[in-house]
Amino acid sequence: MENVYENKMSLEFLSKSSNEAFARITVASFASQLDPSIEEISDIKTAVSEAVTNSIIHGYEDKIGIIKIECTLFANSIEIQITDKGKGIENIEKAKEPLYTSKPELERSGMGFTIMENFMDELKIESVVGVGTKVTMKKVIKDLKDSSE
Amino acid sequence: MKVTYNEKDKLLTLQITEEIDHHYAEKIRTRADFEIQKYIPKKLVWDFANVSFMDSAGIGMILGRYKMITMFGGTMNMINVAPNVKKVFEMAGILKIIPIIEEIGGTEIGKCV
Ligand SMILES: Nc1ncnc2c1ncn2[C@@H]1O[C@H](COP(=O)(O)OP(=O)(O)OP(=O)(O)O)[C@@H](O)[C@H]1O
Ligand SMILES: [Mg+2]
Numbered sequence: 643m644e645n646v647y648e649n650k651m652s653l654e655f656l657s658k659s660s661n662e663a664f665a666r667i668t669v670a671s672f673a674s675q676l677d678p679s680i681e682e683i684s685d686i687k688t689a690v691s692e693a694v695t696n697s698i699i700h701g702y703e704d705k706i707g708i709i710k711i712e713c714t715l716f717a718n719s720i721e722i723q724i725t726d727k728g729k730g731i732e733n734i735e736k737a738k739e740p741l742y743t744s745k746p747e748l749e750r751s752g753m754g755f756t757i758m759e760n761f762m763d764e765l766k767i768e769s770v771v772g773v774g775t776k777v778t779m780k781k782v783i784k785d786l787k788d789s790s791e
Numbered sequence: 792m793k794v795t796y797n798e799k800d801k802l803l804t805l806q807i808t809e810e811i812d813h814h815y816a817e818k819i820r821t822r823a824d825f826e827i828q829k830y831i832p833k834k835l836v837w838d839f840a841n842v843s844f845m846d847s848a849g850i851g852m853i854l855g856r857y858k859m860i861t862m863f864g865g866t867m868n869m870i871n872v873a874p875n876v877k878k879v880f881e882m883a884g885i886l887k888i889i890p891i892i893e894e895i896g897g898t899e900i901g902k903c904v
Contacts, residue, residue, distance in 0.1 A: 659812075659813050659814035660814055662812045662813060662814050663810060663812065663814065666844075681874070681875070684844070684875035685875075687844060688844075688845075688846050688875070688879065691812050691844075691846040692846055692847060695812065695813045695846065695847075695848065698813065699813065748851075749816075749820070749851035749852060749854070749855045750847070750848075750851050751847050751850040751851040751854065751883060753847040753850055753879075753882060753883050754846075754847050756882060757846070757847055757879065757882055760882060761878075
């Protein structure tokens with residue numbers, strides 16, 4: 643990973659579902675500095691929405707806690723880190739499986755991590771039970787001006 | 792949500808007017824369940840024309856209503872699905888069981904209720 647970054651921002655908010663739209667729109671608007679395509683922007687929005695929702699419904703469950711988002715812009719990519727201090731994930735491999743959900747009664751489909759993995763270029767999940775979860779995602783923004791070379 | 796019902800064809804059209812995430816899915820689900828139980832439609836069409844964003848909450852929400860409608864012996868389709876929303880449905884393999892249609896059919900949609 644490049645270590646020369648162009649820009650950084652961070653954001654902290656309460657784990658309320660009304661903040662889901664705020665979080666994804668804020669990250670998308672920060673990412674727009676890289677001049678991404680419409681598809682790249684909506685991929686980022688969807689992935690951020692998945693991770694933030696997971697922190698709210700799985701991490702903190704019915705409690706209110708703080709969700710932190712840190713974004714770093716590099717020359718042609720954005721790295722997004724979403725952290726909660728919630729209950730953590732026992733088995734990360736299992737959690738990543740398509741269709742696996744611990745909350746089928748809430749009509750969750752178990753597709754969140756699959757979407758993050760497919761819509762972004764890199765996905766890393768770190769979690770400690772009782773301590774919290776950190777999801778790091780990276781999206782490469784293709785430079786359309788270079789694609790003809 | 793904008794609701795239209797065509798009595799003749801027992802066709803219920805639910806036009807979603809908000810982004811579909813965990814926050815709004817709850818509201819959409821409550822209203823949709825109410826309308827489905829009220830009309831017991833033969834056909835349900837979800838109109839996505841005004842949906843600019845959807846995450847995995849939409850998958851669970853749509854599948855839940857699909858179970859309900861098939862229990863009543865009805866069918867379900869979607870229309871006017873934007874590319875980014877379609878991408879989420881494709882990921883979950885939903886379009887095989889709930890296909891996207893081009894038009895609602897040779898019939899009028901019916902009056903607003
Ligand atoms: N931040 C988190 N804290 C604790 N557990 C989590 C967290 N994120 C995910 N998980 C666990 O990983 C599982 C899989 O997450 P994923 O997002 O793929 O599916 P889901 O949230 O259950 O359903 P969907 O996202 O499709 O609505 C969850 O059911 C939950 O058990
Ligand atoms: Mg999820």
